[in-house]
Amino acid sequence: MLRRNTWHRDAVKNELAAMGHPTAEELYLSLRAKYPEMSRATVYRNLKILEEAGGIIRVIGSVAGGERFDATVKPHYHFICLKCGAARDLEIPYREGENALIEEKHGVKIEGHRTTFFGYCKDCASKKTDKNGEL
Ligand SMILES: [Zn+2]
Numbered sequence: 597m598l599r600r601n602t603w604h605r606d607a608v609k610n611e612l613a614a615m616g617h618p619t620a621e622e623l624y625l626s627l628r629a630k631y632p633e634m635s636r637a638t639v640y641r642n643l644k645i646l647e648e649a650g651g652i653i654r655v656i657g658s659v660a661g662g663e664r665f666d667a668t669v670k671p672h673y674h675f676i677c678l679k680c681g682a683a684r685d686l687e688i689p690y691r692e693g694e695n696a697l698i699e700e701k702h703g704v705k706i707e708g709h710r711t712t713f714f715g716y717c718k719d720c721a722s723k724k725t726d727k728n729g730e731l
């Protein structure tokens with residue numbers, strides 16, 4: 597039983613890492629295509645366990661009910677499209693110094709920060725400016 601659970605957890609984490617920033621539902625559909633016996637409950641349960649253990653993170657700012665997950669736990673910044681909901685990593689340096697700055701200024705202990713930038717992805721931005729677009 598334990599071995600089976602561990603196997604499921606590894607599969608969930610590996611698939612998540614391969615997909616980037618899927619929603620739990622997208623992840624479940626992709627896993628089910630490979631492992632038809634894997635239930636939605638199993639995928640959601642393992643996401644929760646992995647998140648609590650710090651093995652994965654939830655992308656800050658993703659839409660409630662469509663939370664996106666990420667197997668990259670190293671601090672990094674995200675971009676989320678306001679129209680299609682797509683999430684991606686931004687290759688900009690992590691501003692480590694701000695943690696110390698905030699600790700000093702506010703007397704709190706900072707463990708890290710997660711920032712998400714919002715806007716429109718290239719596809720949605722081009723549709724947005726298209727006068728015949730539907731946005
Ligand atoms: Zn978009």
Ligand SMILES: [Zn+2]
Pocket residue numbers: 617666668672673674684685
């Ligand atoms: Zn990410």
